[in-house]
Amino acid sequence: MARKKNTKKRRSGLLGALVLLILLGVMAYKLVEVYGDLSAAKEQEARLRTQVEQKEEENNSLKDALSHADDPDYILGLARDRLGLAEDGERIFPDVNN
Template sequence: MEQRNRQSQPERRPVTPLQTDYVRAKERKEQIRQARKVRLYRRLAVFGLVVVLAFGWLTWMIVEKNNALAAKQQEKEAALAELEKLEAEGHDLKIQLDKLDDPEYIAKLARKEYLLSEEGEIIFTFPDEKKTKKDKDSKEEKKDKGDSKESTGK
């Protein structure tokens, strides 16, 4: 049986390539084709990297510009709100200026501010609410401090 197996399987010997000009030219062309293919892949990789970097840089620039635009928009809204406030204040001041041209208003203002009166007029003054609240708060604080001192002293 072993003999049959040996006879059925031919002996394997390495094949020696022919060293002719034609074979060498074919091998050289194949090497050149492979080298070109490798260079092509390298160029494509570098080009792809450049494209990805450029796309990333452009994306970053767009994001930065959008952030700057949003900040400018907020500044604009704040400036518009300030402008509106100042215009309202200017309008109020203009009305006050017009009132100051009226002698009756000036007399009324002088009586109010400087406690001046016309003949036969009696002036009553009422305490300001803000001052009374502050006085009450300060009295309560003093009372609370006094209570805490008494409780610690016992």
């Protein structure tokens, strides 16, 4: 009878160890999965921060343009640079190096 008790204890001990091993395996798998999600989230955060910085620079540029909207020299510069316009008597020489 003592032998039967030892066999039951061993089986229950092995079964407990097996269950514990399976749980540890599942937990390790989930931990790796969460770590991968965290890495992806950090990469996305970095991309979004870069986009925010670009948009802030764009907004500052637009604010600067709005602050000069009533300045005739600024408007004349825009007409020359962006539209290729010239005043009477001026000649425009295109830059062929670009």
